[in-house]
Amino acid sequence: MSRPKPIVIVGASAAGLSAAQTLRGRGYDGLLTLIGDEQQLPYDRPPLSKQILAGTWTPDKIVLASDAGLDKLDAELLLGRSAVGLDVAERGVVLDGGQRIDFDALIIATGVVPRRLPGAGLAGVHLLRTLDDALSLRAHLLGRPRVVVVGAGFLGTEIAAVARGMGLDVTLVDPRPAPMQPQLGDRIGAVVADLHTDHGTSLRCSVGVRRFIAAATRVTGVELTDGSVLDADLVVLAVGASPAVGWLAGSGLPLGDGVQCDAHCRVAPQIYAAGDVASWYNNHFHTRMRVEHRVNATEQAMAVAGNLLGDNRAYAPVPYFWSDQYDARIQAYGIFPPEAEMTVLQGDLASRRFVASYSHHGTVVGVLGWNSPRELRALRQLVVDRAPSSPPM
Amino acid sequence: MKVIIDQSKCIGSGQCVLSAAEVFDQRDEDGIVTLLNADPPPELHEAVRHAAAVCPALAITVREQP
Numbered sequence: 026m027s028r029p030k031p032i033v034i035v036g037a038s039a040a041g042l043s044a045a046q047t048l049r050g051r052g053y054d055g056l057l058t059l060i061g062d063e064q065q066l067p068y069d070r071p072p073l074s075k076q077i078l079a080g081t082w083t084p085d086k087i088v089l090a091s092d093a094g095l096d097k098l099d100a101e102l103l104l105g106r107s108a109v110g111l112d113v114a115e116r117g118v119v120l121d122g123g124q125r126i127d128f129d130a131l132i133i134a135t136g137v138v139p140r141r142l143p144g145a146g147l148a149g150v151h152l153l154r155t156l157d158d159a160l161s162l163r164a165h166l167l168g169r170p171r172v173v174v175v176g177a178g179f180l181g182t183e184i185a186a187v188a189r190g191m192g193l194d195v196t197l198v199d200p201r202p203a204p205m206q207p208q209l210g211d212r213i214g215a216v217v218a219d220l221h222t223d224h225g226t227s228l229r230c231s232v233g234v235r236r237f238i239a240a241a242t243r244v245t246g247v248e249l250t251d252g253s254v255l256d257a258d259l260v261v262l263a264v265g266a267s268p269a270v271g272w273l274a275g276s277g278l279p280l281g282d283g284v285q286c287d288a289h290c291r292v293a294p295q296i297y298a299a300g301d302v303a304s305w306y307n308n309h310f311h312t313r314m315r316v317e318h319r320v321n322a323t324e325q326a327m328a329v330a331g332n333l334l335g336d337n338r339a340y341a342p343v344p345y346f347w348s349d350q351y352d353a354r355i356q357a358y359g360i361f362p363p364e365a366e367m368t369v370l371q372g373d374l375a376s377r378r379f380v381a382s383y384s385h386h387g388t389v390v391g392v393l394g395w396n397s398p399r400e401l402r403a404l405r406q407l408v409v410d411r412a413p414s415s416p417p418m
Numbered sequence: 419m420k421v422i423i424d425q426s427k428c429i430g431s432g433q434c435v436l437s438a439a440e441v442f443d444q445r446d447e448d449g450i451v452t453l454l455n456a457d458p459p460p461e462l463h464e465a466v467r468h469a470a471a472v473c474p475a476l477a478i479t480v481r482e483q484p
Contacts, residue, residue, distance in 0.1 A: 043471065046471070047471075050467075069476060071474065071475075086427070087476075089476070319474045320431070320433065320472060320474045323471060323472050323474075324472060327471065327472075345431060345433065345474070347429055347431060347474070349429070354429070354430065354449075356430070356431065397449075398430035398431070398432060398444060398448065398449020399432070399444050399445075399446060399449050401432070402432035402435060402436070402444070402449075405432075405436075
């Protein structure tokens, strides 16, 4: 008789850990192996660009599981190890160094890797994905550099807000017409732009980066596509991230923008994906999606663990996300397609306290609140109910 | 079961209220969590565990008691 094989989870961040916790919490008592490519015990990422970068929290506050909690998990924890290959037919994961771990079932939760631009290797150019990245960036911000943040999505806007909150000279650059415009549309993008400008951050929108200017190997400036040059002592690249699927090339699994799963988050028999890396068909919105937000990492991992244990349930959530910038807390439920029509339901944009709905094909698909958490939660039901587009209240 | 909340970590997502409205609420002014019942009855335990698991701010701790 062959040895029993574990459920293997590749990725030991929020999704991977949640999957492991759910399996144990629901009574799975077989072997469990959790593989993570960072040395640190699992930690929470959203505070990296907020409280950790600002220095208001220390890293002990973002630990995802206590030592006791990890002990209780009764899992083999392989940290600082990367998966480099997957053998679907013979059911094994290959690690760096060549070690092979056979599995009975596999959960892919490898997340995303930040995109880079040419010149990203210069001294003074930072990325922010890991705790080490955040601590290093904070240490350098304390030297009071002139800062250029490239990319005005969730991460870039939050980093700019923190750096500006430290009193630094900050410029935020993005080729789109406004910050967060691809995520939230033109009108909310304009409100985000005003927020940053009012707090003293310089905005350079509708213009891209041509190249980094360096003295020897250290960055000294950023040349934009309109020919202008921004002097900089420190540059942060926040130009998005790509699903970490390089190790799956050649596995035969369908890959595109992430691991291409079905509505149950399954990609092959007994192989599932969860979190930032997973693309799946969301029946609620009748569309394929991949979500890089914190709540989804947990909820999708719980759904995947449940399906591994026989739930046989489609994962059809209403996604949630939030962003903290200066005194603004932006929260949203649902999806925000570029062609959706935005309607302010309560409050007004100028007061920066409002709730808006986003409608697509005559149905409310998203609601967004700006400093309006309770009001937003009540209106989430519009998305759950696929309410018809409504005029302002 | 004993439920503990950390308002300094809460981001006002309201996920806990969606999971267990009998146990959690949000302050009117900023949406920060408030606790309605720190010792909820057994029929709410599963919902409270779910609330703790999905809280994006890790602001809810559940102490299971024998």
